[in-house]
Amino acid sequence: MLKRGRSASLLTLSIAAALLFLTPILWVFASSLKDQFDIFRDVRPPSIWTFIPRHPTLANITDSLGTGGPRTAAGGGLGLARGFLNSSIVSISQIVLTLLLCSTAAYAFSRLRFVGRRVLFFAVLLALMVPLEIVLVPLYRVTGALGLQNNLIGVFLPFVAQPLGLYLLRQAFDDLPRELDDAARIDGASHFQILRHVLLPNVTPTLATVAIFTFLFSWNAFLWPLVIIDEPQNQLVQVVVAQAAGAPGELPNWGVIMAAAGLTMLPVLVVFLALQRFFVHGVALTGIKG
Amino acid sequence: MGERSLRGSRHRPKRRIREAGTALAFLAPFLALLVVFQYVPMFDMVVSSLFRFNLFTPNQRQFIGFGNYVRLIHDPGFAGSVRVSLTFLAAILLVQLPLGLGLAIAMNRSKRGIGLLRTAFFAPVVASSVVTAAIWRLLLDPANGLLNGVLGVFGLPPQGFITSQSEALPSIVLMTVWQQIGLTMVLFLGGLQFIPQDIYDAASVDGTGHWQRFRYITWPLLRRTTAVVAVVTSITALQTFAPAFVLTQGGPNGSTSFLVYRIYTQAFSLLDPAYASAMSVALLAVVLFISLLQMRVHRTEWTY
Numbered sequence: 001m002l003k004r005g006r007s008a009s010l011l012t013l014s015i016a017a018a019l020l021f022l023t024p025i026l027w028v029f030a031s032s033l034k035d036q037f038d039i040f041r042d043v044r045p046p047s048i049w050t051f052i053p054r055h056p057t058l059a060n061i062t063d064s065l066g067t068g069g070p071r072t073a074a075g076g077g078l079g080l081a082r083g084f085l086n087s088s089i090v091s092i093s094q095i096v097l098t099l100l101l102c103s104t105a106a107y108a109f110s111r112l113r114f115v116g117r118r119v120l121f122f123a124v125l126l127a128l129m130v131p132l133e134i135v136l137v138p139l140y141r142v143t144g145a146l147g148l149q150n151n152l153i154g155v156f157l158p159f160v161a162q163p164l165g166l167y168l169l170r171q172a173f174d175d176l177p178r179e180l181d182d183a184a185r186i187d188g189a190s191h192f193q194i195l196r197h198v199l200l201p202n203v204t205p206t207l208a209t210v211a212i213f214t215f216l217f218s219w220n221a222f223l224w225p226l227v228i229i230d231e232p233q234n235q236l237v238q239v240v241v242a243q244a245a246g247a248p249g250e251l252p253n254w255g256v257i258m259a260a261a262g263l264t265m266l267p268v269l270v271v272f273l274a275l276q277r278f279f280v281h282g283v284a285l286t287g288i289k290g
Numbered sequence: 291m292g293e294r295s296l297r298g299s300r301h302r303p304k305r306r307i308r309e310a311g312t313a314l315a316f317l318a319p320f321l322a323l324l325v326v327f328q329y330v331p332m333f334d335m336v337v338s339s340l341f342r343f344n345l346f347t348p349n350q351r352q353f354i355g356f357g358n359y360v361r362l363i364h365d366p367g368f369a370g371s372v373r374v375s376l377t378f379l380a381a382i383l384l385v386q387l388p389l390g391l392g393l394a395i396a397m398n399r400s401k402r403g404i405g406l407l408r409t410a411f412f413a414p415v416v417a418s419s420v421v422t423a424a425i426w427r428l429l430l431d432p433a434n435g436l437l438n439g440v441l442g443v444f445g446l447p448p449q450g451f452i453t454s455q456s457e458a459l460p461s462i463v464l465m466t467v468w469q470q471i472g473l474t475m476v477l478f479l480g481g482l483q484f485i486p487q488d489i490y491d492a493a494s495v496d497g498t499g500h501w502q503r504f505r506y507i508t509w510p511l512l513r514r515t516t517a518v519v520a521v522v523t524s525i526t527a528l529q530t531f532a533p534a535f536v537l538t539q540g541g542p543n544g545s546t547s548f549l550v551y552r553i554y555t556q557a558f559s560l561l562d563p564a565y566a567s568a569m570s571v572a573l574l575a576v577v578l579f580i581s582l583l584q585m586r587v588h589r590t591e592w593t594y
Contacts, residue, residue, distance in 0.1 A: 043439035161323035220418035245424035
């Protein structure tokens with residue numbers, strides 16, 4: 001154990017480090033409420049005003065959300081509101097379908113006996129090892145062949161059969177005593193009823209963890225929406241931000257990029273702060289046990 | 291996994307068939323999507339890598355055997371991307387693991403307010419790679435960025451950062467460590483909590499110092515966690531794409547042309563998916579090699 005004085009100084013050091021660490025995020029939120037002149041002036045030299053808007057303005061936020069005018073250095077809308085709507089549709093569909101498919105499949109692996117159970121489960125886990133980045137090109141070909149290019153369904157459907165979600169739910173089901181199902185079965189419940197009314201209510205922390213991770217994955221997805229969606233009106237938030245911030249050879253409109261980055265980060269930040277215990281639960285499950 | 295109850299052997303055949311039918315119904319949607327969107331693409335990737343065709347005219351394809359792989363070996367651009375990705379991987383491991391472990395040890399206390407600190411260090415993990423890159427593009431801007439502003443306070447000359455060939459990759463390393471160190475910290479915290487407190491208490495009685503406690507207790511008992519963290523970090527590092535897209539377009543002079551960025555441009559800008567597939571197969575080989583290492587580590591049991 002640390003001695004008192006040392007412990008206190010270590011704590012002070014940690015607080016200073018944490019503040020320094022959060023500087024970029026604080027700068028973004030403050031700058032998104034400033035005009036370009038103030039953003040530039042307030043960084044040289046940095047002062048307390050770097051992180052406080054002197055003349056707060058909502059212009060950057062309305063410019064990034066709206067679609068008025070072309071996206072130029074002088075201003076004009078990014079159409080982020082449209083991106084928010086598209087990303088919300090994709091995220092919600094992806095969460096609902098992932099939970100549905102993963103829990104029924106996990107039930108089969110945990111509670112039912114059938115030929116090839118071990119081989120199939122291994123085939124599912126094998127898919128866990130291949131990240132999207134590797135199958136990007138052929139996945140684009142397959143999704144295109146199914147006619148799902150430029151379609152929001154094509155954004156989420158390839159990822160709803162989520163091996164990690166299945167794995168975590170199966171672990172959770174395996175940890176529940178079989179006596180629970182037996183009691184329900186004697187009462188004449190079907191397998192689907194047992195899943196729905198007996199097992200699922202007992203694994204809500206795992207369901208929440210899977211839902212949150214799916215949300216994070218879906219909302220933050222970038223490479224896949226970038227290749228599968230062409231039309232601007234179907235585009236998702238991350239691509240809108242990336243194209244605004246990464247346009248080569250174009251003088252960026254700083255305030256609008258800051259506002260877009262801040263707004264895009266806000267939902268995941270809120271979900272994270274509100275449901276933190278599930279994050280730690282999930283990271284521990286995936287990182288240490290998995 | 292795989293525990294078997296005794297009841298299974300006494301099932302009557304009829305009931306067993308009915309159970310298999312239910313299993314099929316429960317599994318079919320998941321497995322169908324897994325096959326269509328995971329296994330078919332994997333198969334297509336290997337087959338495509340043996341052909342030559344344009345992205346938009348896939349029917350006019352020509353079988354060239356291992357031609358794409360021969361091209362891969364002689365392609366200085368691909369070799370450059372391999373070098374960039376592996377240098378990046380090594381740098382991330384060397385910086386993020388020690389810092390993340392140090393942070394975890396500092397945060398592994400039950401004091402008031404410590405949860406708030408952990409939250410602060412974890413927050414960037416939930417930000418997307420795009421948002422992170424967008425923020426850092428402005429932070430690192432040579433003319434108006436905050437970082438050069440801070441350097442100015444200390445009388446240091448402004449740096450080129452992402453616009454400089456020698457500083458671009460280190461800048462992306464810095465950004466990535468900022469974003470991901472919270473995850474490393476949480477993973478190590480998970481490992482630290484499995485080390486029983488009595489071992490430290492016993493060591494305290496013997497009068498060991500901080501360094502000795504770390505060297506002879508924490509580090510050996512954390513070996514498994516360290517291996518897992520190293521694998522997770524490596525695979526994440528190999529998937530890097532957004533920084534190249536948002537910050538550098540692979541430049542200056544190819545210094546940040548990560549493998550995934552090269553695969554993306556080869557397929558979608560140069561419209562050459564066959565060659566991009568050969569690159570993907572090469573990347574898959576590296577990822578599977580790392581995953582196999584992890585399995586080996588997992589098989590080694592450490593008891594304490």
